[in-house]
Amino acid sequence: MPGKLTFQAMILELQQFWGDRGCVLVHPYDVEKGAGTMNPATFFRALGPEPWRTAYVEPSRRPADARYGENPNRLYQHHQFQVILKPSPDEVQELYLASLRVLGIVPEDHDIRFVEDNWESPTLGAWGLGWEVWLDGMEITQFTYFQQMGGYECRPVAAEITYGLERLATYIQGTDDVFQVAWSTDIAYAEMFRREEFEQSRYGFDVADTAVLSSLFQAYEKEAGRCLEDGIVRPAFDYVLKCSHTFNLLEARGAISATERTGYLGRIRGLAKACAGVYLRGREQAGFPLLTAGREVAAE
Amino acid sequence: MNLLLEIGLEEIPAAYLAGGLRELESRARTALGEARIWDGGILRLFGAPRRLAFLAEGIKPRQDGLTVLVKGPSCRVGVNGWGAVDEGDCDGLRLGNLPTTLRPGKAAEGFARGQGVAPEELLIRQTAAGFYLFVGKNEVGRETAQVLPTLLAELIGSLEFPRSMRWGDGDVRFIRPIRWLVAVLDGEVVAIEAAGIVAGSDSRGHRTLRPGPVAIARAEDYPAVLRRAFVVADRTERREMVRREVEEAAAAAGGQVRLLPDLLEEVTDLVEFPTAFAGSFPGEYLDLPEEVLVTTMREHQRYFPVEREGKLLPLFVAVRNGGDRGMETVRAGNEKVLRARLADADFFYREDRKKPLAERVEDLKGVLFQESLGSMFDKTERLVGLSVNVGAALGYAGEVERIALLAKTDLLTNVVREFPELQGLMGRKYAWLEGEPPGVAEGIFQHLLPRHPEDVLPDGQGMVVALADKLDTVAGGFLAGLVASGSEDPYGLRRQGGGLVRILAEKDLALSLNDLSREALDGYLREPGASFPVGQAEAEARLKEFLQGRVRGYLIDSGYCNEIVEAVLGVGFDRPADARRRAAALQAMVDGGGLAAVLLPWRRAASLAGEGPSAVDASLLGTEAERTLLAAVQQGEEVARELLPKAAYAEYCGHLGKLGPILDHFFREVMVMVEEEKVRENRLALLRRVAALFAPVARWSALFPLVEAS
The missing domain is CATH 1.10.730 (Isoleucyl-tRNA Synthetase; Domain 1)
Structure with a gap:
């Protein structure tokens, strides 16, 4: 049993597993974001009637969770391994449990439970129902059936499986401290990210210039709107993501009052919904190509 | 005959399982009764994370027959000579049995012909509109096996849950995806299809202890067969098993389990086959307030605390879904998670202690009270004013103002952000540690009471702030137009209004709802430039009506019959006491x-x-x-x-x-x-x-x- 998989070996195993099951392997999307759901390979592809399967790693930034690299569990940036299966297959739970085996986790030797946990994203205009998956009492995965994305009903419904890689790695490697995780056989997580954690924490909590961030937010918002007017939805969405991250920074800095918060969220959500609409119209005009040409992608 | 229906699902949320079974029971009783294949009686319900099921005993092999009456012309039109008899004597008679002075007329003959019976077979019945002719038709009952497929499919489709979902490319909505169906009448499969799934006789056992299909040969075998497949399908049996298991595990570890009733229910519905085990955490965390320890164990991990003579031990009891295999791994994993959680809680607690509540008042500007009603800081300002006035009316001064000022500050602490249900409890704790007077600390906690209809009531100065807080929330809710409809209470207005009335009534306070409401509304309206979605007059009128509803609800909940409640409210409801x-x-x-x-x-x-x-x-x-x-x-x-x-x-x-x-x-x-x-x-x-x-x-x-x- 590969009891001491390194962090990168876990990623390789999961990519192999899901790649073998028809998932398109894409790579982290190069704009800052809080969760893998915000990658266009999920946000856009969950929309509309076309089938889709994908898997990828997503570094996810949460400025408010930052702890200067001093907390063994909480991080500014963690890594999600994201899987989208659309439509959700009947045996989706069994597939997921089989994927744990490639990480050396034999379900029979553990207590694995699906505990209700529903998901809602106020910025993406999205929600779904599902569970958090517990491995011996630890939440290792979010499992969600998307019901709505960008304000649109999801038909068919995609299943989203999001592994928390740091959590899994501390478990698999038997440590209480994420910084002691072996990223590769030679390099520890601390070497990779301790300084990064400190600097990003310092920036988010102490250094960030809120006036600059506020004006950036407005500039990004405006640019997103201009792109939408021109019908170019992908650059528009890039700016939506930038708005979202800038908002997260402002909030971590304590620069957003309670009453302003809802306003900000509404503005981002409005843009995300507009992106969803433009994207859907574009796919429709193209005749939803994956409904026919992409059949082999959807097949097992 | 015995009928089994099992709906196999992906894990049902524990919070909905008991309710789901009640829903299944009521729908099944109605459907089986209305179909005339069951006279009521024993209906056993089974529910576990992956299944909802019932077993009905005494199902009839064939539907009861049914006599249907088809209405024809009125007797006045259809019977010659009708006007000359005493109508009442004819009720229920066949036309053929009438005195010879009465003969079927043309309309009756035509009706009888159309229905395929002789005119003499027509029945006379009194209706609200007078006497009419009827044809009694005996509908022969169909075989139960023929009735069930539609009945069960519709039954499954009719089940309603608080929140349902779609999955795959189907349009069916259910609490979680349906993955299999078992429908068996005695030993025969009932051919039903629902949610795109064809029912059979194969159930499934415990996910890891007994993978693969589990055949249910006869309906009545269901619980025993599942038990052998490591599923305790009977909720009550499973709950008692959990109770026994956790008590034994705690005793073996040298303590006594604190058997939190809600947690027992929840844990019961998180497992199909319970096995309890004890684990430990580092003793240094016992320095944390007990509320924080218990909540960390219970809310995050669904662990039972372990105590001896009322004092917590550095132990917990958890319940695993499965047997003994790999138990050491499972224990070690759970201990690791709890260590991390307690380290977090400890960090939060220490951080919180660095900034006293009194220095947090200003920070309440960053906490939203309600969209159109501003921040918790705004609320606090109103709360102080209103509390002082209510206190004056009741003869309390002293610490009321201080309690109101600090009442909401614990919302800003890390521990309360992590565990919202500790609001008030942490406020009291921190205030006490920071050297606030004992009355202030206690008042901060009491101002939230009652948190639910069975909760204890606040007392003294805390009660004053509790009244003011509820008044302010309810009054603001009506200015903001947050009207509660139906059984929903999304903004908690009913709960708050109910608490307000209960305090006034049971603490026997001679205060007027009208006066209090007006004062609370004033708190919002006297702000320069204040503007709200709902105008003052309308808000005041609706608030009054709402409070009358709360007084009515309070009296009904106290056990008074409708007549007494109406008689009382008929004179007035302004003073609940x-x-x-x-x-x-x-x-x-x-x-x-x-x-x-x-x-x-x-x-x-x-x-x-x-x-x-x-x-x-x-x-x-x-x-x-x-x-x-x-x-x-x-x-x-x-x-x-x-x-x-x-x-x-x-x-x-x-x-x-x-x-x-x-x-x-x-x-x-x-x-x-x-x-x-x-x-x-x-x-x-x-x-x-x-x-x-x-x-x-x-x-x-x-x-x-x-x-x-x-």
Whole structure:
């Protein structure tokens, strides 16, 4: 049993597993974001009637969770391994449990439970129902059936499986401290990210210039709107993501009052919904190509 | 015959399982009964994370037959000679059995022909619209096996849950995806299809202990077969198993489990096959407040705390879904998670201690109270003002202002952000540690009471702030237009309003809802430039109606019948304490059996009296019965002056009770509506004085059903 998989070996195993099951392997999307759901390979592809399967790693930034690299569990940036299966297959739970085996986790030797946990994203205009998956009492995965994305009903419904890689790695490697995780056989997580954690924490909590961030937010918002007017939805969405991250920074800095918060969220959500609409119209005009040409992608 | 239906699902949320079973039970009882294949009786329910099921015993092999009546023409039209008989004698008879003077007419013959029967077979029945001709048709019951497929498919489709979802590319909505169906009548599979799944006789056992199909050969075998497949499908049995397991695990570890009832229910519905185990955490964390420890274990991990002589031990008991295999791994994993959680809680607690509550007031500007009502800082400013005023009205000063100022500050602490249910508890803890006076610390906690209808009520200065807080929330809710509809209470307005009324009523506070509401609304409206979605007049009117509803709800929840509640509210609801006392006094009259003796003479008096002057000229009272009544009224008026200001309704109603026989006597002896106007008006004035004695207590007419029923 590969009891001491390194962090990168876990990623390789999961990519192999899901790649073998028809998932398109894409790579982290190069704009800052809080969760893998915000990658266009999920946000856009969950929309509309076309089938889709994908898997990828997503570094996810949460400025408010930052702890200067001093907390063994909480991080500014963690890594999600994201899987989208659309439509959700009947045996989706069994597939997921089989994927744990490639990480050396034999379900029979553990207590694995699906505990209700529903998901809602106020910025993406999205929600779904599902569970958090517990491995011996630890939440290792979010499992969600998307019901709505960008304000649109999801038909068919995609299943989203999001592994928390740091959590899994501390478990698999038997440590209480994420910084002691072996990223590769030679390099520890601390070497990779301790300084990064400190600097990003310092920036988010102490250094960030809120006036600059506020004006950036407005500039990004405006640019997103201009792109939408021109019908170019992908650059528009890039700016939506930038708005979202800038908002997260402002909030971590304590620069957003309670009453302003809802306003900000509404503005981002409005843009995300507009992106969803433009994207859907574009796919429709193209005749939803994956409904026919992409059949082999959807097949097992 | 026995019928089994099992709906196999992906994990049902624990919070919905018990409710889901109740829903299944009520729908199944109705559907099986209406289909005439079951006379009620034993319906066993089974529910576990991956299944909802029922087993109905005594299913009939065939539907009961049914006689359907088809309506034809009226007898007046269809029967020649109808007008000449006593109609009532004919009800239920066949046309062929009627006296020969009555013959079927053309319309009856046509109707009979159309229905394929002889005219003599037509039945006469009385309806609301008169006598009509009918054809009685016997519908032969179908075989149950033929009825069930549609019935069960519709039953599954009819189940409703608080929140449902779609999955795959289907349109079906259910609580979680349906993955298999078992439908067996005795030993035969019922061919049903629902949610794209064809039912069979194969269930599934425990996910890891017994993977693969588990055949249910006969319906009644279901629980035993599943038990062998490591699924304890009976909820009650499983809960008792969890209880036994956790008690034993705690005892083996040297302690006693703190058996939190809600947690026991939840854990029961998180496992199909429970096995409990004890684990430990580092003893240094016992320095954390007990609330934080218990909540961390319970909310995050669903662990039971372990104690000895009421003191927590560095132990927990968890319940695993499965058997003993790999138990050491499972224990170590759970201990690791709890260590991390407690390290977090410890960090939060230490961070919180760095900044006293008093220094956090300003930070409340960053916490939203409600979208159109501003921040918790704004709320705190109003709360201080309102609390001081309410306190003055009740004779509390002292620490009220300080309590109100700090009441919301613990919302800013890390521990409360992590565990919202510790709001108030942490406020009290931190305030106490920071050297606030004990009354202030306690008041911060009490201002949130009651948190639910069964909760304890606040007391003293905390009660003052509790009243002010609820008033402010409810008043603001109506200004913001957050109207609660149906059974939903998304903003908690009903809960808050209910708490407000309960405090006023049970703490016997002589405060007026109207005055309080107006003051609370003023708190919002006097802000310069204040503007709200709903105007003042409308908000005030709706708030009044809403509070009346809360008083009604409070009285109903206290066990008073509708008649008493209506009678009480008919006089007023503005002072809930007053309303409660009046309801209790009326209840005592009902319980004592004295209501009828008062109510019937009162009815005569009140219906005669009408409007008019109430000055009585004693010299015009010619009879002893009149003079006795006047004396009793005058005495009653004196009693009223003494007792009503004290709201001593029980005692007052005792006096009213004595008026019953005197009134009775009066009506037996005296004719009120005599010719001579002066005498008549004088007697009516006397009766008006009687009615006036009753009026402050209740709208007595609402109580008639209680007397008439008995």
